Amino acid sequence: xxxxxxxxxxxxxxxxxxxxxxxxxxxxxxxxxxxxxxxxxxxxxxxxxxxxxxxxxxxxxxxxxxxxxxxxxxxxxxxxxxxxxxxxxxxxxxxxxxxxxxxxxxxxxxxxxxxxxxxxxxxxxxxxxxxxxxxxxxxxxxxxxxxxxxxxxxxxxxxxxxxxxxxxxxxxxxxxxxxxxxxxxxxxxxxxxxxxxxxxxxxxxxxxxxxxxxxxxxxxxxxxxxxxxx
Numbered sequence: 001x002x003x004x005x006x007x008x009x010x011x012x013x014x015x016x017x018x019x020x021x022x023x024x025x026x027x028x029x030x031x032x033x034x035x036x037x038x039x040x041x042x043x044x045x046x047x048x049x050x051x052x053x054x055x056x057x058x059x060x061x062x063x064x065x066x067x068x069x070x071x072x073x074x075x076x077x078x079x080x081x082x083x084x085x086x087x088x089x090x091x092x093x094x095x096x097x098x099x100x101x102x103x104x105x106x107x108x109x110x111x112x113x114x115x116x117x118x119x120x121x122x123x124x125x126x127x128x129x130x131x132x133x134x135x136x137x138x139x140x141x142x143x144x145x146x147x148x149x150x151x152x153x154x155x156x157x158x159x160x161x162x163x164x165x166x167x168x169x170x171x172x173x174x175x176x177x178x179x180x181x182x183x184x185x186x187x188x189x190x191x192x193x194x195x196x197x198x199x200x201x202x203x204x205x206x207x208x209x210x211x212x213x214x215x216x217x218x219x220x221x222x223x224x225x226x227x228x229x230x
Contacts, residue, residue: 012120016127020100023130023139027096030140037137044068045075045143046088052079071229073189074144092142099139099146102153103129109156148191155183159201166209174217181221189229198222 030038048066051059052075063072078085084094107126111117117125129135138145158180165172184201187194205215 009120012124016120016124019127019130023100023136026136027093027140030092030137037141037143040143041092041141045141046091048072048075049079049085049091052076053085068144070144070148070191071189073186074147077147092140095142095146096139098150099135100130102146102150103127105150105157106153109153109160112157113160144190148187148194151183151187151190152194152197155180155187155197158183162214163204166211166214172211172214177214177217178221181218181225185222185225 044067048059048063048068051066052072056076059075060072068075078091082091082094084090103126104123106129107123110125111119111122114122130139135146135149137143158176161176162172162180165176180201181198184198188198202215202218205211205218
């Protein structure tokens with residue numbers, strides 16, 4: 001039985017290594033990724049990044065003319081906080097690295113939230129994302145989607161803390177609530193479709209725990225973070 005378990009672990013590690021290596025190789029073959037990511041990068045993403053770096057207010061004023069359908073947080077973050085936007089290749093590498101780290105973060109979420117899941121199983125489950133064509137194309141061509149997923153998964157960590165404290169009837173720290181709302185708002189400002197997560201969060205609070213302090217703190221936090229969008 002021990003040999004069977006050892007063999008099973010070896011197979012899982014081999015599959016995980018294959019996925020990671022294929023993701024790395026895929027970066028060098030990114031011209032062949034299906035979808036329109038390459039066009040979006042050359043026609044929208046890169047021009048917008050350069051425009052934000054030159055003139056923030058003028059770019060905000062004319063943001064809609066670039067043809068981008070999401071809020072501009074992705075461009076603001078990368079234009080002013082990402083040190084690798086000095087050329088296309090460096091920027092694309094930085095987004096690919098972030099996309100890979102997002103799956104590592106997701107593995108941590110799975111391991112913390114699912115009882116009796118092994119570390120290798122957590123990483124194997126999260127690595128499936130790296131096989132998805134839409135995730136790969138965004139990773140290799142630096143479009144907005146994957147940064148939204150990064151903030152979404154980061155918010156999961158704080159939600160798990162809130163959920164754990166509520167289940168134990170212990171106090172939920174304001175910092176944890178604000179951090180959850182902040183990262184949820186960031187994901188929404190990058191990908192509006194991720195609005196399902198804050199909605200699901202409030203449904204969870206109102207229908208299951210109904211903790212007035214957490215609900216009120218969450219409402220106030222989201223109202224504050226909604227001001228830039230308004």
